Amino acid sequence: MASIARSLRPVALRLAQSSKARVAASSASPIAIRAFSVSSAVQVKKFTKDHEWIELSPDNKTGTIGISQYAAHALGDVVYVELPSTPLEVAKGDTIGAVESVKSASDINSPITCTITSVNELLEETPSAINKGPEDDGAGGGWIAKVEVGENGVKDLEELMDAAQYKAFTEEA
Amino acid sequence: MAPARRLNSLLKGRLCTNHSCIRRYSDFVRAATDSSNKSQIYISRSLDPYLNLSIEHYLLQKTPADSTVLFLYTNRPSIVIGRNQNPWLEVNLGLLRNDPLGVELVRRRSGGGTVFHDEGNVNYSVICPTLAFNRDKHAEMVVRALRGLGVDRALVNERHDIVLGNVPAPGDARPLKISGSAYKLTRLRSLHHGTCLLSSPNIRKIGAFLKSPAKPFIKARGVDSVSSPITNVNVPNTAFEQAVVSEFRDLYTGGELILVTEEAKDVPEIRKGFDELTSLDWIYSQTPQFTFSTHATEEDPRERPQLPGDLTDFQFRASFTVRNGSISKASFGFGGTSPVKDVDGVDGGLINKKLQEIESWRGVLSNLALPGMRSTLGSAGTFMDTLFGNGDRISTDVAKDFSRLERGAQSD
Structure with a gap:
């Protein structure tokens, strides 16, 4: 989801990079964190600088990917969503699909290393579901894909932003 | 196609005497990927629509993340559909296949609707960091170039197209369109490309090519075209190219003009893109349900x-x-x-x-x-x-x- 150019400013980018560094630093002792709150630390929805989100199940084995509310708004009316055929193994940052809006084809990239196991077929027929509920992972929601995650994928998660960091990232000028 | 050959040799003569003529593809690759080359300008001498789009895609993927690139190219007669469009719905394929012009059918990687290209149409393409992307900025650049050439009524409309303002088409309330745009946005780099109708000899035939007899019978997912009345601006290709290069240089300080030839096809990544664009699977099977x-x-x-x-x-x-x-x-x-x-x-x-x-x-x-x-x-x-x-x-x-x-x- 690279396309939110209009509102992405260099300062915001720098902020995101420094927050990324903080996240990495804070997870230096992952065992201690897990001892505190077994699942909530990993169930938190995480965001990329490219405006995708991913949320893992409590056991860290599966998850859901989508694009953020902020991105959906910035894109404008989505007229077509290209989804991958499944299953598909991808590395962090690989293109897993594309969204078309306002004559623009925008890539959707995978936030982490994972295997795409199914896609939201509703979007083929009703692309506007992305505009209505981009962070809704239920039936009728605008989520993009369900995934299976291995150790590398869970590790990739550490570099992503949580909701508060992402909000700051999109608001900072 | 005799007209294509004529134009090609004209271009060859003009450009090789005026500008640096890059013969070996390695020189092109070196210039495109040079991390200190922040402002890059290329004109393609190929009239092959598949090759030109593949060169463009290469520039999108390989030029330095913080560079801005201008790429100008002209295609032989072709109909170019948007990434998520349906050729059976957008194009009169029977007419296309039997027309003596030998019109090519092309699916591009960017969004948007269907356009017709020929030797009287120059395409401009600007690749910039996604952080700096803006749908109007480079359409405005082309408008300045056109105004400099005496096309005073050129302006960017709300669809980010370039039209001739203030003079409605006969029997139509809409201003005549001369240039349409489409975009491809990736993580770090974004591309805006547009057509510019300068002197298409086929302008009266275009409507027939873009009217499919199957349309009343097809219900499709994907992206519809928005049909607009069009006109030529009657500016020579070379004058337009020079004016756009000059406006680009004003915006991005400098940039050496490099000519790209058919040999670009020897660049492995360009060859790969070319093979994909010419495959029947990309042209047809990519069609949404x-x-x-x-x-x-x-x-x-x-x-x-x-x-x-x-x-x-x-x-x-x-x-x-x-x-x-x-x-x-x-x-x-x-x-x-x-x-x-x-x-x-x-x-x-x-x-x-x-x-x-x-x-x-x-x-x-x-x-x-x-x-x-x-x-x-x-x-x-x-x-x-x-x-x-x-x-x-x-x-x-x-x-x-x-x-x-x-x-x-x-x-x-």
Whole structure:
């Protein structure tokens, strides 16, 4: 989801990079964190600088990917969503699909290393579901894909932003 | 194509004397990937639409993340559909395949609608960091170039197209369009490309190419074109190129002009992109799912045009769905005298067949074993061949009839 150019400013980018560094630093002792709150630390929805989100199940084995509310708004009316055929193994940052809006084809990239196991077929027929509920992972929601995650994928998660960091990232000028 | 050759040799003569002429592709690659090369300008001397789009895609992927790139190119006659469009819906394929111009069918990687290119149309393309992307910035740059050439009424409209303001087309309230834009946005780099109609000799034929006889029968997912009345601005290609280069240099301080030749195809990544763009799977099978039906359905209740004589008499009914380019379900029959026949994997060999691989619907329908309808099946096959652009000249003449009254129109 690279396309939110209009509102992405260099300062915001720098902020995101420094927050990324903080996240990495804070997870230096992952065992201690897990001892505190077994699942909530990993169930938190995480965001990329490219405006995708991913949320893992409590056991860290599966998850859901989508694009953020902020991105959906910035894109404008989505007229077509290209989804991958499944299953598909991808590395962090690989293109897993594309969204078309306002004559623009925008890539959707995978936030982490994972295997795409199914896609939201509703979007083929009703692309506007992305505009209505981009962070809704239920039936009728605008989520993009369900995934299976291995150790590398869970590790990739550490570099992503949580909701508060992402909000700051999109608001900072 | 004699006109193409003439133009090509003209370009060759002019550009090689005025600018640096890069002969070896390694020089082009070095310039494009040089991390200190922040402002890059290329003009392609190839008229091959697939190659030009592949060079453009290479520049999108390989130029330094913080650079801004201008790429200008002209294509031989071609119809270029948007990434998520349907060629059977957007294009009169029968007319296209039989026209002496030899028009190419191209699917680009960017979004948007269908446009026509020929030697009287120069395409501009600006690649910049996604952080700096803006839909109007470079359309405005081209408007400044056009105004500098005396096209004072050029302006960017709310669809980010360039139109001639203040003078409505005859019988049409809309200003005449001269340039349409589309975009491809990736993580770090974004591309804006647009056409500019300067002196297309085919301007009156464009509307007919962009009017598919199958359109009333197809319900498609994906992206529709928005048709607009168009006009030439009557500026020579070279003057336009020079003016755009000059405006680009004003915006981005400098930039050496490099000419790109057919040899760009030797760059492995460009070759790979070229092979993909020329593959039938990309051109046709990339089409979003659609359903064809000769009659109104719950899904697509539009009233249909009347079918030719005996097909109406015998209530010929055909419908099929195409997913990922292949026919996933189909049924054919005659309403009045025999039940509509569902076609399965064996019958007619139609299921899972790629639509573009059907050479003749006459042949397909004669395999369907619908009893007692031989001659009507023949007309049905001819009718379907006309809609999908197969078959011989006789059926494409019918296709021509469908659109002969259309006046020049271009979509984006």
